Amino acid sequence: MEKLNVEVKARVADPEEVRRRLLELGAEEMGTFLQTDTYFLTSKGRLKLREVEGLEEAELIYYERRDEAGPRACRALVLKLPRRASGALREALPVRSVVKKSRTIFRLGPTEIHLDEVEGLGSFLELEVKTGPDLGREEALGVARELLSELGVDAGALVPYSYGDMVAGAGRGLRVLWAPWRMAYITRAHEAGGCLLCRLHEEGKDEENKIIYRGRTCFIVLNIYPYNTGHVMVAPYRHVAYPTDLTEEEMLELWETVNMAMRAIEMAYSPHGFNIGMNIGRVAGAGVEDHLHVHVVPRWLGDTNFMPVL
Numbered sequence: 001m002e003k004l005n006v007e008v009k010a011r012v013a014d015p016e017e018v019r020r021r022l023l024e025l026g027a028e029e030m031g032t033f034l035q036t037d038t039y040f041l042t043s044k045g046r047l048k049l050r051e052v053e054g055l056e057e058a059e060l061i062y063y064e065r066r067d068e069a070g071p072r073a074c075r076a077l078v079l080k081l082p083r084r085a086s087g088a089l090r091e092a093l094p095v096r097s098v099v100k101k102s103r104t105i106f107r108l109g110p111t112e113i114h115l116d117e118v119e120g121l122g123s124f125l126e127l128e129v130k131t132g133p134d135l136g137r138e139e140a141l142g143v144a145r146e147l148l149s150e151l152g153v154d155a156g157a158l159v160p161y162s163y164g165d166m167v168a169g170a171g172r173g174l175r176v177l178w179a180p181w182r183m184a185y186i187t188r189a190h191e192a193g194g195c196l197l198c199r200l201h202e203e204g205k206d207e208e209n210k211i212i213y214r215g216r217t218c219f220i221v222l223n224i225y226p227y228n229t230g231h232v233m234v235a236p237y238r239h240v241a242y243p244t245d246l247t248e249e250e251m252l253e254l255w256e257t258v259n260m261a262m263r264a265i266e267m268a269y270s271p272h273g274f275n276i277g278m279n280i281g282r283v284a285g286a287g288v289e290d291h292l293h294v295h296v297v298p299r300w301l302g303d304t305n306f307m308p309v310l
């Protein structure tokens with residue numbers, strides 16, 4: 001099955017009020033479902049396995065979309081499979097995050113509406129306007145915008161992230177990125193010898209060491225000498241010096257994690273842009289020599305750091 005629909009997601013402060021307005025508009029309430037979505041680590045797009053409590057059939061869903069907050073078109077491929085096959089998939093594929101939610105589904109004309117309570121994230125509204133022979137993409141976008149305004153959702157509440165992203169990295173990074181910098185930590189790290197990145201990830205004191213995310217092969221750590229607020233480094237666990245030393249899996253996850261770091265920083269700080277880069281070897285300006293790492297530095301128009309090179 002292939003579809004090209006318009007989807008919007010927004011945070012809602014008062015889900016009961018949204019429900020009341022939906023019913024007032026004549027929406028039909030279809031029921032409430034407990035869903036578990038397992039997001040897998042993929043090189044492009046998003047791949048998730050959806051299991052619904054009480055259903056014997058699971059869905060494997062692949063979709064691609066840009067992280068835009070407004071109504072957007074979304075291309076999805078859906079494969080139905082027996083739920084007992086789920087375990088095998090989780091064995092075979094690297095799991096990125098698991099999202100549990102209670103979803104109430106409404107229908108209103110060409111639109112399916114989801115009112116979601118997401119474990120650890122809060123309340124959200126999702127609109128999915130199905131396009132078809134009678135409803136082109138532009139018209140579907142119009143339907144979505146009109147319904148949002150009728151439900152009292154303004155543009156500031158729109159969320160460009162999938163729940164999987166929010167659980168996997170952005171949501172988690174968001175909290176930690178808001179924590180104040182600690183001078184004591186900076187001084188201590190400066191005095192210690194050896195490879196800083198190896199020590200940080202081996203010490204097992206992630207909170208103290210400001211490791212805000214751990215993937216399968218790499219991690220994100222707040223930079224101890226930040227060029228700018230929100231500056232993080234993404235590094236493989238393995239002590240390797242050159243990008244050419246990375247395995248394919250490490251390389252893939254490294255860039256996936258750089259993207260995740262950018263999304264987290266965007267949520268926390270709304271920067272105007274980023275500097276992203278690597279310094280290889282001390283002669284190039286590497287502070288942590290011989291342990292490859294990618295700097296992700298948020299930038300604001302007129303910020304004080306002039307940094308054409310990291």
Ligand SMILES: [Zn+2]
Pocket residue numbers: 195196197198199238239240290291
């Ligand atoms: Zn190292």
